[in-house]
Amino acid sequence: MLKTFAAGTLFGAGYGTKVPWVLALPGWERTHRDFDEVLRSGFDAVALDLPGFGAAPAPPEAWTTAQYAAHVAPILEEMAPSVVILGHSFGGRVATHLAATRPDRISAQVLTGVPGLAPAASSPARPAFRLRAAKALRRSGLVGEKRVEELRQKYGSADYRRAGGVMRDVLVKAVNENYEAPLAAFGGPIELIWGADDDQAPVAVAEAAAAGNEHAELLVLTGVGHFVTRDRPDALIAALNAHRP
Numbered sequence: 001m002l003k004t005f006a007a008g009t010l011f012g013a014g015y016g017t018k019v020p021w022v023l024a025l026p027g028w029e030r031t032h033r034d035f036d037e038v039l040r041s042g043f044d045a046v047a048l049d050l051p052g053f054g055a056a057p058a059p060p061e062a063w064t065t066a067q068y069a070a071h072v073a074p075i076l077e078e079m080a081p082s083v084v085i086l087g088h089s090f091g092g093r094v095a096t097h098l099a100a101t102r103p104d105r106i107s108a109q110v111l112t113g114v115p116g117l118a119p120a121a122s123s124p125a126r127p128a129f130r131l132r133a134a135k136a137l138r139r140s141g142l143v144g145e146k147r148v149e150e151l152r153q154k155y156g157s158a159d160y161r162r163a164g165g166v167m168r169d170v171l172v173k174a175v176n177e178n179y180e181a182p183l184a185a186f187g188g189p190i191e192l193i194w195g196a197d198d199d200q201a202p203v204a205v206a207e208a209a210a211a212g213n214e215h216a217e218l219l220v221l222t223g224v225g226h227f228v229t230r231d232r233p234d235a236l237i238a239a240l241n242a243h244r245p
Contacts, residue, residue: 002055005046006074011055016044021080021245025072026229027089027113028171029053029162034088037233043240046075050091052167062169065090065177069097082107084243086236088229089113089201093179100182108189108243110236112228115201116178117192118208183213190216191239195224195231 003014012032014020022045024035031054032047039045049056050068059067072094076083083106087095092114099106111117163171183190190213194206203220210218219239224231 005048005078010048010072010075012046012048014046015039016042018044019080020044020046020078021082022046022084022086022240023072023075023079024048024086025050025088025091025094026053027091028174030088030091031055034227034229035086038086038229038236038240041233041237044080046079048072048075050094052170058166059170060166062166062173064173065093065179066097066101066182068094069101072098073102076102076105079105080245081105082245084108084110084240086110086240087112087114089115089226090174092117093174093177096179096182096186099188100185103186103188106186106188107245108191109186110191110193110239110243112193112236113195113198113201113226114179115175115205117183117201117205118178118180118212180209180212183209183216186215188215189243191242192216192218193228193232193235193239194218194220195226195228196220196222197225200226 001013002011004011022039022043024032024039024045024047026032026034026047031049035047039047051071052058085095085099085106087109092111093116095109095111099109192206192210194203196203206218210216219235221228221232221235228235
């Protein structure tokens, strides 16, 4: 059942009957429901809809993922003293910032399918030449916004084409960030649970992140893609149970 948290500023669902110790953050265009199969397996938890998705309204401006983390942070006051954060994809981007800024409350991270964890392995793809050229010509007044939008729809990623308004700007900011610094700033355990066939956050991203962080451990799941939450919830359940208070 959908609930509100943090004085009505956050939306999501609660699981279990005791004070929650797991906080789950879903991916781009996803909702708290992605975690149902994981969190209904005996966890006291909260899963949120991030602003712009599900029941949560879009942010008032194009937030960075650090700003998303600051928006989510008040939920910690309604949770156990020691919280394990579970983040998928975009939610994992937010999780790295929240863990880095609130190590007093976050005891471990479980991350899956998160782009940008290691910049050398996950440089954002450049837009097609025609789109880059049109943007440059627009700045000179030689091409109109209508033509630029036509090229965006033709050459942009599926997420980019579907996004509109402020959420498109949020996406642009997110794909140009990397999370090496916040990941390194967190001193607790980091479990990287990855699909070997992830085409949105290739396993090389997780391998590079694990190699560069003494607190990180990587589990690669054969035959699994981006949606570990759907295809291998058992792996996430095991990772959470390993950090049960």
